[in-house]
Amino acid sequence: MSSPPRKFRLPDLISACPLKDATNPHYEKAAAESRAWINSYNIFADRKRAHFIQGQNELLCSHVYCFAGYEEFRTTCDFVNLLFVVDEVSDEQNGIEARATGQVFVNAMKFDDWDDNSILAKITREFRARFLRLAGPNTVKRFADLCETYTQCVGREAELREHNQILGLEEFVPHRRQNSAVLLCFTLVEYVVGLDLKDEVYEDTTFRDAYFAACDYVCWSNDVYSYDMEQSRGLTGNNIVTVLMKEKGISLQEASDYIGKYCANLLEKYLDARTRISLSLGHEATQFINAVGQWMVGNLAWSFETVRYFGPSHLDVKETRVVYLRPQERFSDL
Template identity: 35%
Template structure:
């Protein structure tokens, strides 16, 4: 155990047994909408995930409590059935990968990355019996017919970044390393898996935005502000479960370690960063240039899709059982979280 981890465990043992969450829901004024295909897509994705007896017992129960179909429907409210189904399959699969990577060393993540990326780059020719490869090829082949070339490229590239970052995360976990805040933020923007989801906003809404527009500094800044809100708020919401497992790949212990502050002060610190990221998104959106009527129309849809992710992820976090069990709505109302004991 590293000295930093030891200090955090000591600090945690002397901390209060509850924390007060920041009020991020009230700070976010974007309209929450839900896709009309939610129930049908949720049913079909469950069949897809559970095919061949995959996920049994507690893992299957955890999937039902995840309510991924609700997240997808909140974040892609205007998608047609076919696109929403592909996106929901991907997000479900991404949560599955995230759970797997929590228990992997860097060799395990590299092996999984090899399966997934070969399946994406060669969906019609790569052959592997590994289930993760089969699932990858299955949803990606359904995405290809209507995804623009730029969307396909952005999806694969950012998913590659995801695997590179979770490999680094696995190395840090094995070494008991707690990174500084700047390094953590840089890594977290990729371990979140958000960037491929932004490419799916293009896919879900049948957009074909030129590469030079997607690479414009304002568009990139909007994606980054959204990523920061989604991931930093997720670190707050998931902290209780993660601290009970001794996991320190979370912004709250990073801030406690770097700033030398207590748990509640770190929660407040990260909460303020989340509020600033929403404010940053609004400010950047006001700076959008014009590229002509048709591209401006598509950019508006894309940017609204980012706003849907901000408001959707915040509300879904309290509906899902992933972070607060069955008490999510109570936590949403009171913002009080009772800390779980550290697992032996």
């Protein structure tokens, strides 16, 4: 019986991406404020707090919302930090518990007068107040609906983990779009840029081609980058790498290579659809699709700037693309 692999090589996504990365000039001030806001609730044990700080969620926002003004940028930092709270809590819950956590998040986001006096509800309500100040009605409704879908998928993810089940590829792709919260974060682009797109825009075929190609690109590239971290924590079921290895009967390296080729196709699809968006949709549709492209390139850049995925070797991994798999953490370490 062959030994499991000790290393694998990442696909060269950065060199293949023609989109231009940038960072937000308000990063340092807004990031410090947002981090202090979350930490003021003292919701993390020491290890979780270290994971939160080292992950530098706000730096991700700096790359993907590089065009945001100060208030809008601070709000995006708050939301990504709020998602971190929901994600970290639900990762250690069973299906019933994760759905209950998600429902607190949804209720506090959707209803003005809802409050169960939990810390999660309070954090969510404070974010919601910021968001509603500038968001248009279509964006608010779209955001609330996606919050509900996101939490349902997070609950299902917990159920699958509880029963050690892995979805097939066809079912996993739409599931991953939602439980990754990427579509939620795309909706924040409307808030940041000052758009309020109508539903008809999202129903346009070419718009949807670009929209979902961008989303899948972020999900697939993120999954191959985060695979080592997740396998070290015993949480690989919700990852396209695992899905591909199981469904296609391929090795870890072959799955990584497959993702590289698939991401290249997604990038081409996004760029092609971006040039074909109908003028009848208006300039705002093109503006939105251009802006979500920052998520595609920004997530790549951010992944190698922190220790979140590759630990202290993140700069070496960026240069060599070789990932040495870490041993699984003991339960007492989590």
